[in-house]
Amino acid sequence: MNMITALIFLIASVLFIVGIKLLASPKTARQGNLVAGLGMVIALLAVLPLMQGPHGTGVSLWKWFLIFAGIVIGLIVGAAGAYRVKMTSMPQMVALFNGAGGGAAALVAAIEFAHVTQTASTMFVVSMLSAAMIGAVSLSGSIIAFYKLEGHFDKPVTYPAQQVLNGVLFVLSVLLAIAMVAGSHSMVLMVLFLVLALALGVLMVLPIGGADMPVVISLLNSFTGLAVAADGFAINNIAMVIAGTLVGSSGTLLTLAMCKAMNRPVTNVLFSAFGKVNGASADAVAATGSVRPVQADEAAMLLSVASRVVIVPGYGLAVAQAQHQVRQLADELAQHGVEVSYAIHPVAGRMPGHMNVLLAEADVPYDQLIEMDEINPEMDRVDVCLIIGANDVVNPAAREDKSSPIYGMPIIEAEKAGTVIVMKRSMGKGFAGIENALFLRDNCRMLFGDAKASLQELVTLVKAG
Amino acid sequence: MTADMLIFFIFVLSIFLGFELISKVPSMLHTPLMSGTNAIHGIILLGGMLVLASAEGFIQHVAGFIAVVLGSANVFGGFMVTDRMLQMFKRKK
Known part of the structure; x- marks a missing residue:
């Protein structure tokens, strides 16, 4: 990374910080969003000279075309979603955009994992695996949150030994991760790992009642931020580390603030299905x-x-x-x-x-x-x-x-x-x-x-x- | 200090900065703030572009392309939907 790119990333990071700060006050919120958006545009332009083909070669014309086409498709889909969604459905839309970010973070980590060599540092592999797992959880969890807000599940889905199953899946993922860190750089393990994480995201959100979905989306939002930061570690991109971490920590605080507004501890939202308490107290x-x-x-x-x-x-x-x-x-x-x-x-x-x-x-x-x-x-x-x-x-x-x-x-x-x-x-x-x-x-x-x-x-x- | 360690320092400091930034937020701004920060993690688009550029073989191309599309939707859609939300706060008397 040359000096100019580094400086531009620094400016972008400062704009993100100022943007979030402004977003937190009613009078300046809209400018805050624009400031953060400006930071993003700058970061996107600054990354262009960093792009390299496989093994340090130049980027082929075909690749540029693919990248450009991908951005345009995403832009069209995103704009259509953002402007056509009804007012009442905005939280769902945020959930979907968040899921998209999580999915992208997981894919970036998976592709990067394919390039891993035996000499890669442990920290490098660990951050990649964290990004893959958190991103995948965020993707599937957000999709379930979307469907819940759309009213597709009337009641929280509960079944026996729910926490046990989630625990088992989590332990399995950790075991797979340990195997991969220890040196089994097989893509089969990676795919299995992603599938487990996707399942975990679904099972985590399914038992939570629809009324708590904003809290869940906020939590998954901070998850995606952390996944992006971890990806930033893995591909050595400082702007991604800073932006992702800021979202991760401010998102966590925001999640807690939302719970506080409902006077419920966050553990209560995440781990006790609302519906269960309900039956007992009906009389x-x-x-x-x-x-x-x-x-x-x-x-x-x-x-x-x-x-x-x-x-x-x-x-x-x-x-x-x-x-x-x-x-x-x-x-x-x-x-x-x-x-x-x-x-x-x-x-x-x-x-x-x-x-x-x-x-x-x-x-x-x-x-x-x-x-x-x-x-x-x-x-x-x-x-x-x-x-x-x-x-x-x-x-x-x-x-x-x-x-x-x-x-x-x-x-x-x-x-x-x-x-x-x-x-x-x-x-x-x-x-x-x-x-x-x-x-x-x-x-x-x-x-x-x-x-x-x-x-x-x-x-x-x-x-x- | 190695470069890895330096990034780790920045990571930890950013955590604290994030906490400080939104220590006092009125509840009506919770959702726009969530939506705005959601757009900021759309910076994953950068990651998508970088890995697609260095992709080898069909599967990596497909995965990288999807990552770029998803990241782009996250970043552009995120900022636009936040702006739409905040536009409605505009009129104050």
């Missing part, structure tokens, strides 16, 4: 009382005579794509002198920040979005709390029922409001698959129906009234 949660349905006209009246309304959006709002209707309703209510704000739970929806993004799309003013910790002390002064497609994040069982699987998770204390109106398609359960005692409270009214249609009706009624 304990059986709340008393009856559901009180309400018609749209009554709901519209309740809303328009209130002086303060808090809207709690949830995943159902995202599914119904009713963010514009919510905005209209809020505007109409404001016309009637009602003070409207939105209570945002940190893990409402399928990804942290999901609701902010969704409401921002409908141009809801930023200062109307209030975080959970700020709104809760004011909740008993709120006349009407309108819950749209949220469930677990307002479930009082999280505070009151010790046997509940979500016990201890901070919630928006909607039940303290004068009247609670819950907009829901049916009496179905939330993502955690548990009953919600809130719906049976005396001050709770259920407005059944599609959120978009109901909101539209409310807008018309409030306007007329």
